[in-house]
Amino acid sequence: xxxxxxxxxxxxxxxxxxxxxxxxxxxxxxxxxxxxxxxxxxxxxxxxxxxxxxxxxxxxxxxxxxxxxxxxxxxxxxxxxxxxxxxxxxxxxxxxxxxxxxxxxxxxxxxxxxxxxxxxxxxxxxxxxxxxxxxxxxxxxxxxxxxxxxxxxxxxxxxxxxxxxxxxxxxxxxxxxxxxxxxxxxxxxxxxxxxxxxxxxxxxxxxxxxxxxxxxxxxxxxxxxxxxxxxxxxxxxxxxxxxxxxxxxxxxxxxxxxxxxxxxxxxxxxxxxxxxxxxxxxxxxxxxxxxxxxxxxxxxxxxxxxxxxxxxxx
Amino acid sequence: xxxxxxxxxxxxxxxxxxxxxxxxxxxxxxxxxxxxxxxxxxxxxxxxxxxxxxxxxxxxxxxxxxxxxxxxxxxxxxxxxxxxxxxxxxxxxxxxxxxxxxxxxxxxxxxxxxxxxxxxxxxxxxxxxxxxxxxxxxxxxxxxxxxxxxxxxxxxxxxxxxxxxxxxxxxxxxxxxxxxxxxxxxxxxxxxxxxxxxxxxxxxxxxxxxxxxxxxxxxxxxxxxxxxxxxxxxxxxxxxxxxxxxxx
Ligand SMILES: Cc1cc2nc3c(=O)[nH]c(=O)nc-3n(C[C@H](O)[C@H](O)[C@H](O)COP(=O)(O)OP(=O)(O)OC[C@H]3O[C@@H](n4cnc5c(N)ncnc54)[C@H](O)[C@@H]3O)c2cc1C
Ligand SMILES: Nc1ncnc2c1ncn2[C@@H]1O[C@H](COP(=O)(O)O)[C@@H](O)[C@H]1O
Numbered sequence: 279x280x281x282x283x284x285x286x287x288x289x290x291x292x293x294x295x296x297x298x299x300x301x302x303x304x305x306x307x308x309x310x311x312x313x314x315x316x317x318x319x320x321x322x323x324x325x326x327x328x329x330x331x332x333x334x335x336x337x338x339x340x341x342x343x344x345x346x347x348x349x350x351x352x353x354x355x356x357x358x359x360x361x362x363x364x365x366x367x368x369x370x371x372x373x374x375x376x377x378x379x380x381x382x383x384x385x386x387x388x389x390x391x392x393x394x395x396x397x398x399x400x401x402x403x404x405x406x407x408x409x410x411x412x413x414x415x416x417x418x419x420x421x422x423x424x425x426x427x428x429x430x431x432x433x434x435x436x437x438x439x440x441x442x443x444x445x446x447x448x449x450x451x452x453x454x455x456x457x458x459x460x461x462x463x464x465x466x467x468x469x470x471x472x473x474x475x476x477x478x479x480x481x482x483x484x485x486x487x488x489x490x491x492x493x494x495x496x497x498x499x500x501x502x503x504x505x506x507x508x509x510x511x512x513x514x515x516x517x518x519x520x521x522x523x524x525x526x527x528x529x530x531x532x533x534x535x536x537x538x539x540x541x542x543x544x545x546x547x548x549x550x551x552x553x554x555x556x557x558x559x560x561x562x563x564x565x566x567x568x569x570x571x572x573x574x575x576x577x578x579x580x581x582x583x584x585x586x587x588x589x590x591x592x
Numbered sequence: 593x594x595x596x597x598x599x600x601x602x603x604x605x606x607x608x609x610x611x612x613x614x615x616x617x618x619x620x621x622x623x624x625x626x627x628x629x630x631x632x633x634x635x636x637x638x639x640x641x642x643x644x645x646x647x648x649x650x651x652x653x654x655x656x657x658x659x660x661x662x663x664x665x666x667x668x669x670x671x672x673x674x675x676x677x678x679x680x681x682x683x684x685x686x687x688x689x690x691x692x693x694x695x696x697x698x699x700x701x702x703x704x705x706x707x708x709x710x711x712x713x714x715x716x717x718x719x720x721x722x723x724x725x726x727x728x729x730x731x732x733x734x735x736x737x738x739x740x741x742x743x744x745x746x747x748x749x750x751x752x753x754x755x756x757x758x759x760x761x762x763x764x765x766x767x768x769x770x771x772x773x774x775x776x777x778x779x780x781x782x783x784x785x786x787x788x789x790x791x792x793x794x795x796x797x798x799x800x801x802x803x804x805x806x807x808x809x810x811x812x813x814x815x816x817x818x819x820x821x822x823x824x825x826x827x828x829x830x831x832x833x834x835x836x837x838x839x840x
Contacts, residue, residue, distance in 0.1 A: 285755045289753055318609075331835075349758065350721060350724075350731055350733070351724065351730055351731060354717065354725060359629070371757065372752050373733075373734060373749075373750070373751040373752045373786060374751070374752070376717050376733070377721065377731070377733050377734070377751075378718055378722075380717070380718035380719075380721035380722045380725070380726075381687070381721045381722065381731065382722060383687070383718070383722065383726040384687065384690060384721070384722035384723075384725035384726050387804075388687070389686070389687050389806055389807045390687075390716075390718050390722075390778055391807060392715065392716050392717055392718060394716070402810075406715065406815070407713065407714055407715050408609040408712070408713060408715070409601070409609075409712065410607075411608070411611075411618075411636075411814075411815065412609055412611050412812050412813070412814065412815070413812070413813045413814070413815050414809045414811065414812050415809065415810045415811040415812075415813075416807045416808065416810070417807065417808040417809075417810055418811050419806075419807075421609075433765050453732075455728070455759040456729040457729065457730045457760065457762075457764075458731070458732075458758060458759070458760050459758060459759045459760075459762050460756070460766075461746070461757040461758055461759055462755050462756070462757045462760055463751075463755070463756045463757075464751060464755040464756075464757070465753050465754040466789075472786075478839070485800045501839055509600050509673060509707075509772065513771070514771060515769075517749035517754075519754065520736065520754075520755065520769075520771065521750075521752060521753060521754050521755075523646035526712075526715070527709075527710070527769070527770055529752065534839060535834070535840075536611070536838040544607075546605070552815070552816075552818065555839075556834070556839055557818070557821075558830065558834070558839060569820070569823070570820055571818040571820070572823060572826055573818075573822070573823050574821055574823075574833055575821065575822070575823045575824070575829055576823070576824050576826070576827070576833070577823065583827055586669050586826070586827035586828070587827045587830065587831060589827070590827045590830075590831035590832075591654065591831055591840065
C-alpha cells in the first residue's frame, strides 16, 4: 500500500493553496495515508490549516529557525530523512516545489516525475513535455520512493474544513548547510486575487503597449474581480513584474475565465492556459493564433473595446 | 575560475511538435534542432562573467550522440573556450545528466556551474537541483540576476511570489531564467575561429555513472485539443455571452 508525504508550501505564515492541490493528486493514488510535512520556523498556524484539508491523515511539523525561508539546500536533507517509510513524496509544481523536489530526489537517489497531470496507477503518471505539445505516460520504479511535482492546474484543491487531522512534531536529525543564505523577498503587494488560484484572470500582452497603459487592464480586472496576468513579451518589456507571467516558463493556471488581451497566442503562452474553463481573446488582428483556441473571440482595438466592455457590464 | 555550462541540443522552440500516430514518440526526423534557449542564456552569462574578469575559462558541456559536435561548435563560436562532449546515443534523464556533470566537476573543479532552468524538450526542470544535491553545494535556480564577488554569488531568483535574493558560497550551481540576459548572436569570423577550439570527447560508458532508477516512458499522446469557439461582433455581445455562462 502507498503512503504519501506531501510537502506543504507556505509563505508569511499561511499555507499556499497549491498544497491542497497536491493532496488531491495524492488522494488519486488511493493511498493508506497522506501526511503533510510543514517545515517552518513557526509552523503552528500553517499546520492547523493543513490539518483541515480533506484526506490528510496527519500533519508533521519540523520547527527550526533555519526553515524560516524556503531554501532548497536546507529543506531537502530534512525532507529526504522524513521520507523514510513513504512510497511517494509529492510537492506542488510551483517555483517552491520545482526548486526543492529534485534536490530531495537526488538525495534519495531516485528519478523525479515532474508536473504530474494524472495518476494512472500508483507508479504510473501522465505528464506534459515540449511545452504541453505531447503528453507522456511514465512508469516509475515500484521498488523506490516516487518523488513527483504536481501540476497544480490539473488538480482541484482538496476541500477544506471537515477534517481535523492530528498534528505531530517531528525531530529530524540532519546537519543543515550554511552555504546558502536568504537575503530578501521583493514581493509585489496587491489586493487583487492570487493569479494561481483565481477563478477569473485578465492578461495583457505586448499589445497593451506600455506600463502606463497596463492600468486599463488592472482597472478592468478589478471591475470583474479578476487576477491580472501577462505574456512574456509584456514582462520582458517591463510593463509588469515577472510573477505575472503566464505560460510554459511562467505560471500554469486554470481559471474558469481567462481573458487574453493584446496577446498573439504563442504556443509557450497557450501552455499556461490550456486548462482554463472559458478563454476569451481580444486582439486587433483577426488572424492571431489565439483565436484558434478561444471560446469567444473579439476583433478590435483593446483601447476601444475595454471601455465598451466596462460600459456593457453596467 | 572555470565555469561549466550545460549546453543541450533540443528541438527548436518554433517547431510544431507532432506525436507519432502509434504513440511511440514525437517526430524528430528532419526537424530543426537548436541550443536549448535557457542554455544559450547560461552560456551568455558565463561569457559575461569571463569578460568582467570573474572567470578565466568557460567550458560548454553537451551530452548526446556523435553529431552533437556541430552544436558544440556553435557554443564555441559564441565564445566558450572549449567543449566537453559526453558521447551517448541514448537520451539521458536528469538524474543521469546530473551524475555525469558531477564526474566532470570532479575533474575540472569549476567555481561555478550554470545550467538552464529547464530543457524545453523534456521540460523536467531537475538537472541543476539534482547536481547541487549530489555535489553537496548551493543551488540558485531560476536566476534573473547574478553578481559574483568575494567568493559568493548573489542571485535574484524569479519565484512565484516575486523576486527572491539569496547568497550562495562558491562553488555553486545556478540555473537560468529567461530574463537573465539576452544571448549574443554568433558572428561569421567567430565560426571560423571556433573550428580550432578543442572539443574533448568522453565515452559515457567510461565515466562509470550509475544509470539506475529511470523512468520508463510507455506512451506518447497528443494533448487534448481545444476547439475553436465563436467570434462575437462587439463588446455587448461578449458580455452577454459571458453572463449567460455565469462567468460575469
Ligand atoms: C523558451 C521560451 C519560453 C517562453 N515562455 C513563455 C511564457 O511562459 N509565457 C509567454 O507568454 N511567452 C513565452 N515565450 C514567448 C512567446 O514565444 C511569445 O514571444 C510571447 O508569448 C508573445 O507575447 P505577446 O503575445 O504579448 O506579444 P506579440 O506576439 O507581439 O503579440 C501582441 C499581440 O497584440 C495585438 N495587438 C497589438 N496592439 C493591439 C491593440 N491596440 N488592441 C488589440 N490587440 C493589439 C497584436 O495583434 C498581437 O497579436 C517563451 C519563448 C521561449 C523561446
Ligand atoms: N544532455 C544534456 N546535455 C547538456 N546539458 C544538459 C543535458 N541535459 C540537461 N542538461 C542541462 O540541464 C538543464 C536542465 O535540464 P532538465 O532538468 O532536463 O530540464 C538544461 O538546460 C541543461 O543546461
